[in-house]
Amino acid sequence: MEEKIKVINSNTSFSEYFELESISDNTRKKLETVDFVAVPAKYGDNDFCFAQETIEFIKFCRQNDTHHSYDILADADIKVRSLHSFDIWAPIIWIATEILLPIAINVVGDFIKSKLKGREKENANIDITMIVKRKHEEKTIHYSGDAKTFKETFEKIDLNKM
Amino acid sequence: MLKYFIEYMNLDQVKSICVAINSMKRKLQSGDFINPMQEFEDVEPMFQEIKEIAVKTKNERLANAQYVFKEYFLLFCELRNYFNKLKIKDYKASWDKLQDCFDIIKFVGKFTNEENRFELPSLYDLLLEYEALYPYKLFCSSEFVIEKATCSICGKSVLGLDCPHIKGELYWGEPCIHKIEKIKYFQGVALVAHPENKRCIMQVVDDDITDDEKFKKLDDFIGLNLPFLQMFSINSKIERKMDVKYKNVGRNDICPCGSGKKFKRCCISKLYYQHIKYSVTPSKKIELFYF
Ligand SMILES: [Zn+2]
Ligand SMILES: [Zn+2]
Numbered sequence: 001m002e003e004k005i006k007v008i009n010s011n012t013s014f015s016e017y018f019e020l021e022s023i024s025d026n027t028r029k030k031l032e033t034v035d036f037v038a039v040p041a042k043y044g045d046n047d048f049c050f051a052q053e054t055i056e057f058i059k060f061c062r063q064n065d066t067h068h069s070y071d072i073l074a075d076a077d078i079k080v081r082s083l084h085s086f087d088i089w090a091p092i093i094w095i096a097t098e099i100l101l102p103i104a105i106n107v108v109g110d111f112i113k114s115k116l117k118g119r120e121k122e123n124a125n126i127d128i129t130m131i132v133k134r135k136h137e138e139k140t141i142h143y144s145g146d147a148k149t150f151k152e153t154f155e156k157i158d159l160n161k162m
Numbered sequence: 163m164l165k166y167f168i169e170y171m172n173l174d175q176v177k178s179i180c181v182a183i184n185s186m187k188r189k190l191q192s193g194d195f196i197n198p199m200q201e202f203e204d205v206e207p208m209f210q211e212i213k214e215i216a217v218k219t220k221n222e223r224l225a226n227a228q229y230v231f232k233e234y235f236l237l238f239c240e241l242r243n244y245f246n247k248l249k250i251k252d253y254k255a256s257w258d259k260l261q262d263c264f265d266i267i268k269f270v271g272k273f274t275n276e277e278n279r280f281e282l283p284s285l286y287d288l289l290l291e292y293e294a295l296y297p298y299k300l301f302c303s304s305e306f307v308i309e310k311a312t313c314s315i316c317g318k319s320v321l322g323l324d325c326p327h328i329k330g331e332l333y334w335g336e337p338c339i340h341k342i343e344k345i346k347y348f349q350g351v352a353l354v355a356h357p358e359n360k361r362c363i364m365q366v367v368d369d370d371i372t373d374d375e376k377f378k379k380l381d382d383f384i385g386l387n388l389p390f391l392q393m394f395s396i397n398s399k400i401e402r403k404m405d406v407k408y409k410n411v412g413r414n415d416i417c418p419c420g421s422g423k424k425f426k427r428c429c430i431s432k433l434y435y436q437h438i439k440y441s442v443t444p445s446k447k448i449e450l451f452y453f
Contacts, residue, residue: 044347049307055320059328077321079346080308086358118271121286123356 005153010140012094012131014039014073017048024075035068035100036061038091039131040078049081050074051127052089053111060111068103088115088147090128098132101159109151116147126150163230163273164280166223168453173215175208179235180453186238187450191391195246202239206232213335225335230273237266241285245390253377257296261360263289272330280451288393288448295380295396300364301357310344383442391448396440403437 030037038058043049061070095104126147132139170176186201209232216225240262247256267286311320315338318325327338353364417428
């Protein structure tokens, strides 16, 4: 399996989502106050959805890392896009500041490990997007590839130079 | 979790369960596949009793270990079930049984460290060899948007963060299962090689291959009459074979297909065809673990 990391400069706006779902101000503020926020993606022409593993992932993070805050960008229940493959469809994670990126990579690595326990011999892909906020810019890092080599792949690259 | 369970050998129920699983493993090893679920039905109430003891003594780990061991027990029933399907050549139905066995092995593995999985890793490898004998390579995977789903443990929505349970984990001897109650869109079906569930098979509809031909590889293998718990590997070799239809046709003869052309200008490319020859190499027998 080949690993793919794609890094692009981005400028993500959630205003369409906020409007459409009448998201409260409290939830909107999460983007500035919470360390890691799972965010939705546009689905079809007129809808927003979260990735399959979103809730599991956030619960996992909250149970395994009490030093940081994890939340979802929603007022109430979310809609989840379900793809019945064994691949891990991890959420899009909004990361408030770039110094938290290594933490995110670690926790995603642990999440993968827990998902693969008992299925060590199977191949599995993970699809995950991290949006990292820097002072005046924003980068979107997308990884789609072998779940088992996720962590090493990121360890090999200099995150500061991304 | 398997080891933890047998640490409770001082409980009569655990002792009886171990006796029953040993006897069932012996049957599996000797090729006795009659009444595969009998033992499981006999011990099921004992598992329930162990769970009650665990709840009473506030021992969640024992309650969970009881569930894992119950699945482990069930695996050997399902293996006998599976091999029986092969024995009676019910290949179509055997596929689902095979997938049941895989699911149980993975489930038990989730709760057991790799070094404490007894015979499960070798059984997994064995079943992979069996899986490769089937003609199924592509599977359906459906995509949809879930709008309402609840947790089997607390009944709360699993689309928010109120429910503290994690899907597939055990809580007081019960697994957390997500019940999907409302689907917003059904976005269609995709073809994948690696689905969550291999029971949904993709088949070409307008092929005129009979079931016999489809399962030929499996059937040939079963015909070898190897013991079912024997590891094996299959090597395939592509051979060129001469089509007997053209055996006595000379290059300059009129082609037997009726085109009127000379053979060398017509069907000569069909003189040889490719034939895949499989050879089976048996290797070690799987040692089952007795308690
Ligand atoms: Zn729950
Ligand atoms: Zn011809």
